[in-house]
Amino acid sequence: MVKKYFPFLLLLFSSCFLFEDKDNQNTNLTLSLHSAGVTTVNLNISPEDSLAEFTFELTRDDSTVQILSLQSDTIIKDTGLNPNTSYTYKGYWKNGTERIGESETLTVTTMDTTSHNFTWEIITLGNGGTLRDVWIIDENDIWVVGDIITDSMEYNAAHWDGNEWELIGIYINTLELKSIHYFNENDIWVSSGLPKHWNGEKWVSYHLWDMGILDENDGSVSTIWGTSSNNMYFVGNKGTIVHYDGNEFVKMYSPKAHTINGIAGTVNSETGDTQIWAWGWSEYPYRGFLLQSNGINWEIVWDEFDPFFEDEACATPTIWANEEYFVSYTGCNWVSQISIHDVHELTNYEIIHIDSVGYIRDIAGQQINDLFFVGNFGNVMHFNGKTFKYFPELNLGRKWWGVDYINDFVVMVNIGGKIAIGQRQ
Numbered sequence: 001m002v003k004k005y006f007p008f009l010l011l012l013f014s015s016c017f018l019f020e021d022k023d024n025q026n027t028n029l030t031l032s033l034h035s036a037g038v039t040t041v042n043l044n045i046s047p048e049d050s051l052a053e054f055t056f057e058l059t060r061d062d063s064t065v066q067i068l069s070l071q072s073d074t075i076i077k078d079t080g081l082n083p084n085t086s087y088t089y090k091g092y093w094k095n096g097t098e099r100i101g102e103s104e105t106l107t108v109t110t111m112d113t114t115s116h117n118f119t120w121e122i123i124t125l126g127n128g129g130t131l132r133d134v135w136i137i138d139e140n141d142i143w144v145v146g147d148i149i150t151d152s153m154e155y156n157a158a159h160w161d162g163n164e165w166e167l168i169g170i171y172i173n174t175l176e177l178k179s180i181h182y183f184n185e186n187d188i189w190v191s192s193g194l195p196k197h198w199n200g201e202k203w204v205s206y207h208l209w210d211m212g213i214l215d216e217n218d219g220s221v222s223t224i225w226g227t228s229s230n231n232m233y234f235v236g237n238k239g240t241i242v243h244y245d246g247n248e249f250v251k252m253y254s255p256k257a258h259t260i261n262g263i264a265g266t267v268n269s270e271t272g273d274t275q276i277w278a279w280g281w282s283e284y285p286y287r288g289f290l291l292q293s294n295g296i297n298w299e300i301v302w303d304e305f306d307p308f309f310e311d312e313a314c315a316t317p318t319i320w321a322n323e324e325y326f327v328s329y330t331g332c333n334w335v336s337q338i339s340i341h342d343v344h345e346l347t348n349y350e351i352i353h354i355d356s357v358g359y360i361r362d363i364a365g366q367q368i369n370d371l372f373f374v375g376n377f378g379n380v381m382h383f384n385g386k387t388f389k390y391f392p393e394l395n396l397g398r399k400w401w402g403v404d405y406i407n408d409f410v411v412m413v414n415i416g417g418k419i420a421i422g423q424r425q
Helices: none
Strands: 014-019 027-037 040-049 053-062 061-070 073-077 086-095 098-102 106-109 120-123 128-140 139-151 152-160 164-167 177-186 187-191 195-198 203-205 221-230 231-236 241-246 249-252 260-267 275-282 289-292 298-302 318-321 325-332 334-341 345-354 358-367 370-375 379-384 387-388 400-406 409-414 417-425
Touching: 027 086, 027 106, 040 086, 040 106, 053 073, 061 073, 073 345, 098 370, 128 177, 128 409, 128 417, 139 177, 139 409, 177 221, 187 221, 221 241, 221 260, 231 260, 260 318, 275 318, 318 358, 325 358, 370 400
Parallel strands: 128 400, 358 400
Antiparallel strands: 014 027, 027 040, 040 073, 053 061, 053 086, 086 098, 086 106, 120 417, 128 139, 139 152, 152 164, 177 187, 187 195, 195 203, 221 231, 231 241, 241 249, 260 275, 275 289, 289 298, 318 325, 325 334, 334 345, 358 370, 370 379, 379 387, 400 409, 409 417
16 A cells, blocks of 8 residues: 655764774774664664774673674664663674773663554445545545445545545546545545546546556556655556656566555655665465665565565565664464564564464554554554554454554544544543
């Protein structure tokens, strides 16, 4: 499903220390905070110049936690920590068992957990159909899209203005919409398999086949992500990926021919660099894949199976990402897990096994300690950075397709035109 990006300033706390090597050549290294989670901390060790391999010792609160050989920039993960707790770290360069250089103390505070306490309201639009996606602007400004059936009409979108839901027919009322991406009230994108854009005056539909962008071998594009209407990405069936720069649509090379089910991205708040991921799975036996792009080229991160999952035969990834973390969900045969990765180094990760009652279809969150997962069989879970909470009152026996989450306010959409609205207490 469609994901928002949440750029924010990454604060780095650092301490530099001077080491003298055995030839009396001085070398500066920096120990800094890369990211702090609820129970983990990632630390950067960065030598000023390329060094011969050396032994590095890391202490936490004066106790040694790791000793390893290093030569270049390295991220060290420290795990098993407590939430909302301050720890003091120090680095040592060693010659054999002797400490021959040390850093100043680096103090790091882990994130706190968030509350699982939500109250819920469930409403139904129309008397049938399916809602596919949702976008929250604020509590009094919400969009949902899909297929909404009433006794007299059929619609494909609805808007909440704080007082009532207005049912809307976009372009063609009966055309089911699959996703929405909102920038402002005069700049909204939706897709039914083809992009449609509200420019403040009218809805403009882009038929990519008639325009010569796609051919008979390409699939429809149902899922959207972008940083602005001058930088939009559309993905869908047969591995089709299309980019729009505000002037023209261009089909991008895709390394996969299977359906791409979702796309998400982040923007580095300091450099402006973009990272984009797209994911999906093949036909039976539903082996998953993950693609990554810098906005220019796409490459395969993993294919056929999630390498961080124990069962290679069936993996169905769904992801969420921000500037620091990349979270992937994988499920198979009633066994599920989430993998929490460093967004810049996916091989730096931790795994949390979960008892999921159905595949997760969408993830929305604000930080690594505040994520909602929704999916099949009415499955809804909240992750507070350490534990999961299930909400059996939302198990309506049907599939939750999409979720959006802002501050303490969450909205999710379901088959049957159902909407669940949650407020943290």
